[in-house]
Amino acid sequence: MKHITLCFFMFFCVYGFSQNTESYQKSPVFPGCETESIDNLKVCFNNKINQYIFDNFQVPEIVQEENYQGDIKILFEVDAKGVFKVLYVDAVYESLEAEVKRVFGELPKIAPGTYNGNPTYFQYSISVKIPLVNPQEISNEAYASAETVHSITDLNETVSKEYDSINNDIVPYEKLEYSSQLNIPFTHTYYARFDGQMNVLGTNSHTAAKPFVYAEVAPYYDFKAEKESLVKGSDGWWGRKLWDEHLVQVQGKDYWFVIDPIFDLQVGKDTEADFSSTYNNTRGLIVQGGLGKTLNFSTSVYESQGRFAQYFNDYAESLKAFGPDPAIVPARGIGKAFKDRGYDYPVAEAYLSYAPAKFINVQFGHGKNFIGDGYRSLFQSDVASPHTFFKLNTKFWKIKYTNTWMWLKDVRPEIIEDKSFLTKYMANHYLSWNVSKRLNLGFFESVLWTDTNGRGFDINYLNPIIFFRALEFESGQGAGNAIVGASAKYKWNNKVNLYSQFILDEFSLGDVKGGNKSWKNKFGYQIGMKYFNAFKVDNLLLQLEYNRVRPYTYSHNTIVLNYGHNNQSMAHLWGANFSELVIIGRYNYRRWFADAKFIIGKRGFDYNTEEDSFSYGGDIYRNYNERSFDTGVEVGQGITTNSFNAELQTGYIINPVSNLKLFTNISFRNFNPETNSAALANRDTFWFSLGVRTDLFNWYYDF
Numbered sequence: 001m002k003h004i005t006l007c008f009f010m011f012f013c014v015y016g017f018s019q020n021t022e023s024y025q026k027s028p029v030f031p032g033c034e035t036e037s038i039d040n041l042k043v044c045f046n047n048k049i050n051q052y053i054f055d056n057f058q059v060p061e062i063v064q065e066e067n068y069q070g071d072i073k074i075l076f077e078v079d080a081k082g083v084f085k086v087l088y089v090d091a092v093y094e095s096l097e098a099e100v101k102r103v104f105g106e107l108p109k110i111a112p113g114t115y116n117g118n119p120t121y122f123q124y125s126i127s128v129k130i131p132l133v134n135p136q137e138i139s140n141e142a143y144a145s146a147e148t149v150h151s152i153t154d155l156n157e158t159v160s161k162e163y164d165s166i167n168n169d170i171v172p173y174e175k176l177e178y179s180s181q182l183n184i185p186f187t188h189t190y191y192a193r194f195d196g197q198m199n200v201l202g203t204n205s206h207t208a209a210k211p212f213v214y215a216e217v218a219p220y221y222d223f224k225a226e227k228e229s230l231v232k233g234s235d236g237w238w239g240r241k242l243w244d245e246h247l248v249q250v251q252g253k254d255y256w257f258v259i260d261p262i263f264d265l266q267v268g269k270d271t272e273a274d275f276s277s278t279y280n281n282t283r284g285l286i287v288q289g290g291l292g293k294t295l296n297f298s299t300s301v302y303e304s305q306g307r308f309a310q311y312f313n314d315y316a317e318s319l320k321a322f323g324p325d326p327a328i329v330p331a332r333g334i335g336k337a338f339k340d341r342g343y344d345y346p347v348a349e350a351y352l353s354y355a356p357a358k359f360i361n362v363q364f365g366h367g368k369n370f371i372g373d374g375y376r377s378l379f380q381s382d383v384a385s386p387h388t389f390f391k392l393n394t395k396f397w398k399i400k401y402t403n404t405w406m407w408l409k410d411v412r413p414e415i416i417e418d419k420s421f422l423t424k425y426m427a428n429h430y431l432s433w434n435v436s437k438r439l440n441l442g443f444f445e446s447v448l449w450t451d452t453n454g455r456g457f458d459i460n461y462l463n464p465i466i467f468f469r470a471l472e473f474e475s476g477q478g479a480g481n482a483i484v485g486a487s488a489k490y491k492w493n494n495k496v497n498l499y500s501q502f503i504l505d506e507f508s509l510g511d512v513k514g515g516n517k518s519w520k521n522k523f524g525y526q527i528g529m530k531y532f533n534a535f536k537v538d539n540l541l542l543q544l545e546y547n548r549v550r551p552y553t554y555s556h557n558t559i560v561l562n563y564g565h566n567n568q569s570m571a572h573l574w575g576a577n578f579s580e581l582v583i584i585g586r587y588n589y590r591r592w593f594a595d596a597k598f599i600i601g602k603r604g605f606d607y608n609t610e611e612d613s614f615s616y617g618g619d620i621y622r623n624y625n626e627r628s629f630d631t632g633v634e635v636g637q638g639i640t641t642n643s644f645n646a647e648l649q650t651g652y653i654i655n656p657v658s659n660l661k662l663f664t665n666i667s668f669r670n671f672n673p674e675t676n677s678a679a680l681a682n683r684d685t686f687w688f689s690l691g692v693r694t695d696l697f698n699w700y701y702d703f
Contacts, residue, residue, distance in 0.1 A: 028078040028122055029111035050135040053128055056103050060095035063130065070233060072096055072128045075172060076104060080119040082112040087123070088172035092233045096130070173249040176256050178214050178223035181296040181353040181361055182288055185696040186211040186370060186382065189595055190659065192541045192586045194221035196532035199497050206400035206432040208442055208487060209393065210370040213353060213361060216395075230591055230656045246657055257289030260658040262302060266691025268665075270309040272683060275341050280306035280691070286658075298365075299350035300696070304332070307342035309687040311669060315703050316343065318679075319567040321411035322421070328411075328566055331700060333385045349386050361393040368697070369404055371430050371444065372487070373499040374528045374545050375582050376572050379444045379485055380404070380428060383700050384568035392464060398434040403427075403464040407457075408565035410450075412621070415560060424450045424560055426570070427461040442487035444503075449480035450560050481561040483554075495533055501526040503571070505553045516631040519617070519624070524549030524576070543584040551577040551604065551617020551633050552624040562620045569620055573700055577604040577618035579635050591653040593661075599645040599702050604638035605673065605680055639680060641673040645702040654692070664690040667701060 026038055033044035073090035084107040089097040112119040184190070191210070197220045198205040205220060214223060232243040241247055248259040262284030270278055286300035306329065307313070316327035316335065327335040327343050335343030351365020368382040369389060388407040393400065406426040415422045428446045435441055449458055485503040492498060505522035528545035553576040554563035569575050580601040587594050604618050614628035616638030627633075651663030669685040676682060687701075 025120075026114045028082065028113040031108060031110060034111075047135060049124075049126065052107065053103060054132055054134055056106065057128070057132060058099060059130065059132065060093065060099060062095060063093055068092065068130055070130055071235070072100060072130065074100055074104075074126050074128065075123065076126070077121055077123045078110065078112060079121045080112050082110045082119075084110075092231060094228070100128075171251050171253065173251045173256065173258075175224050175227070176251065176290060177258065177288065178227075179218050180290050181213050181215055181294065181355045182290070182298060183211040183213055183351070183353065183363075184217065185659065186368075187659075187695050187698050188375060188584075189586060189593065190695065193226070193539070193588060195530065195541065196495075197221045199491055199530075199532070200494050201491055202437040204398060204434055206395070206434070206440070207373055207489070208371050208432055209400065209402040209430055210372075213393075215355070216361075227656050230653070243655060244657065245655075255289065255291050257287060259285065259287050260694070262286055262300060262694045262696070263660065264304070264691070264693045266689050266693065268309075268687060268689025268691075271686040273310040275307065278307055278309060278687070278689060279342075280304065280308070282306075284694075286694075286696070294355045296353045297351070298353075300348070302347040304346065305338045305342055305344050306335075307338075307340070309667075309669075309685055309701070311671065311683065311685055311703065312701060313341055321567065322413040322416045323419075328385065328568070330568065330703075331383055331385065331698070333566070334411075347386065359394060359396050363389070363391040363393075365389060371402070371428070372501060372526070373489055373497070373530075374501070374526055374547075375543065375584060376526065376545065376547050376580075378501045378503040378524050378526055378547065378549065378571050379430065379446070379487070381569070381571050381573070382698055383573045384564070384570055385566040387565055400432040401464075402430045402432070404430075405461070406565075408448075408570070410560045410564075411566055412559075422450065422560060424448060424565075425457055425461070429464070438491045440487075440489040442489075444485035444487065445482065446484075446563075447480050447482045448561050448563065481556045481558075481563070483563065495531060497530045497532075499526075499528045499530070503549070503553070517633050519552055519627055519630050519633045521633075522550055522553040522555075522576075524553050524572075528582075537587070539588045541584075541586040543582070543586075545582040545584075546580070547572060547582070548579040548635060549574075549576045550635055551637060552615075552627065553577075553617075554620045555615075555617070555622060555624045557623050557625050559621060559623055564620055567621065573703065574601070574603060575618055575620045577616060577635060577637065578602060591656065592651075593653065594650040595648070597645070597647045597702075599643075601643045601645075602636045603641045603643065604636045605641055606638055607675075607677070608679065609677070639673050639675050639677070641671065641680065643672065644668075644670040647701065659695045660692065661695050662692050664688075669702075 027041040027045050029041060030045045030048040032048060033041055036044045070092060074086065075088040077085045077087055079085060084104050086101050086104045089100050091097045091100070113122040114120060194217060195207070198207050198217065203220060234240050234243055246258040246260050250257055262282065264280050264282035266280045268278040282302055282304040284300060284302040286298065288298045290296045316329050319328035319330065320326060321328055321334055325334050325336050329335045329343055329345045332345050333347050335345040338344040349367045351363050351367055354362045356362065366388050367386050368384070369380060369391065370382045371377055371379040390405045392403040404427070408424045408426055410422040410424055426446060426448045429444065431443045433441050447461060483503060483505050485501060487499070487501045489497060489499040503524045506520050507523065524547070526545065526547045528543065531542040534540045534542040549572060554569065554571060555576065556562045563570050574580070578601060580599060583598040585596045604616050606614070606616050606619060606622070615622035615624065615626040617624070617627065617633065618638060645667065647665065647667040649663055649665045651661050654660040654662055667687045671683050673680040673682065
């Protein structure tokens with residue numbers, strides 16, 4: 001009874017206060033309303049504003065030509081001095097937004113509203129219908145749609161379902177993410193949308209170190225305009241959230257954040273599999289935001305269950321870590337057994353991004369990075385599971401310098417201690433130099449070391465400008481594994497780019513001169529070309545790429561020092577001992593997209609039999625001292641296997657802000673080893689799937 005009495009008491013107190021408050025405030029007085037009573041001032045104000053808009057608003061020509069019918073949402077304020085200020089405009093056409101600001105900018109200064117006799121500000125929302133309707137032709141009650149949002153600090157009302165102004169600090173969301181220090185989620189499909197703009201002759205952009213931050217790309221590509229051009233303009237809250245907006249978007253004077261659900265829901269069929277269907281069931285949440293202008297954050301969590309094509313499942317299970325869990329889902333993480341040949345694989349990713357100065361960006365997080373202009377990277381790729389990293393990007397003059405320090409894991413059973421995975425460390429330096437308006441050169445070095453002998457994270461490698469090779473030599477033989485590389489990109493013209501990478505793990509000049517194809521010559525290279533707006537078709541990108549990596553590259557005689565993480569390569573998906581031709585076409589038109597990819601490859605696998613247990617250089621998790629010979633080493637040695645992967649994906653972008661897509665994917669894989677074994681067999685796979693996905697990272701199915 002006490003609780004009920006208290007509730008009634010509070011209700012009447014609040015009700016009485018609100019009633020009293022209403023009586024303490026007086027609406028702004030529009031010219032012509034001076035003789036009205038206080039009770040009628042609001043209606044008069046509404047009528048005058050509507051009439052003024054009808055008399056002065058000039059509908060832009062493009063709106064008339066396209067026979068647009070809709071409305072404009074306007075949030076405006078009359079401040080304590082009686083001056084009109086437009087706070088927010090929601091319109092399909094930019095020209096409509098500009099016209100609103102012109103009309104309101106010409107409104108006269110009026111007598112401000114008051115509270116307790118003191119001047120204060122009033123905020124209003126109004127909906128203007130297009131084509132315009134003369135308010136004199138309909139009743140004042142039907143057309144008077146302007147309504148007070150809030151008047152004083154202690155009394156706030158809802159502007160819209162989106163705009164909660166319980167705090168005076170809240171302002172309309174202005175899409176600040178598109179000029180922020182947030183990463184643009186790295187997917188090859190989405191990056192193709194602005195790749196051409198960043199590679200125009202004369203631009204001082206650097207396109208290898210990915211993901212980019214929005215502020216880095218904003219000078220070359222207008223993300224806000226892209227999203228606004230795709231707006232459907234739904235009036236309902238559910239319609240806006242489905243098609244055009246973040247689920248939650250809040251902005252204050254010094255902060256903002258957005259929240260979106262994550263989905264990857266798909267079903268499919270693999271013709272080769274011994275189970276009925278494939279599926280993936282991912283649900284998650286991503287929260288992104290900013291504090292001030294220099295600090296941004298992003299965090300996402302995924303809960304997933306999936307069963308994939310037979311060959312994909314087999315590969316996942318070949319990556320098995322120590323423990324009872326049967327697989328590592330490639331590019332994601334450890335998968336627990338789930339029903340019939342399925343995996344339950346939770347993933348969490350997050351990072352902080354801070355720009356203490358215009359030329360520096362610092363990031364600390366758990367995720368993935370990529371270095372290169374191609375579909376593949378021989379330096380650092382995103383094909384492995386997420387990992388902890390600290391990254392420093394420095395850009396000045398014609399230079400961009402990227403330093404990345406990473407905490408990786410070796411999960412093999414033979415090196416487990418106390419049921420804990422062994423931590424290994426990697427540090428990368430990549431310097432990108434725009435030599436001219438056409439030519440870019442890149443220089444790469446990387447070193448790996450482990451937590452052996454209590455060494456932990458070697459502070460020597462924190463030096464961002466030191467040469468790792470020399471430091472590795474000083475630390476002692478076997479203390480680490482250093483790799484160096486170089487890249488080049490040449491802008492043939494505004495439509496054609498040529499790019500390349502060269503990676504060097506170990507090299508013997510004497511053996512090269514002798515022509516004996518020594519195992520010591522561990523290197524790889526990439527040559528590629530991109531053709532933007534190919535054949536004068538807007539938004540059509542064609543890409544041709546060739547990759548070749550010699551046997552034993554990325555491996556080491558101390559296996560834990562190899563170029564790997566979670567039993568996956570940190571560079572090319574195939575490890576080493578392969579050659580590959582990649583052909584890609586990407587096209588988008590408004591919300592529609594289509595990708596086609598063809599990969600022709602030759603690989604060399606180990607026999608793994610009692611008669612032949614040697615390493616032939618393809619598996620980077622083998623000791624290279626287990627090789628069968630020192631000379632005559634060639635790409636494709638061992639069980640030579642020819643493969644062909646074809647993949648076609650097409651779909652529709654449901655929400656361009658969260659990158660939620662409806663898609664269908666068709667892939668064909670022919671895997672043809674010259675010798676069949678228990679692990680390797682000639683197989684053809686036709687895999688069809690369809691679903692809806694929040695596209696925030698790359699899936700790689702071309703094993």
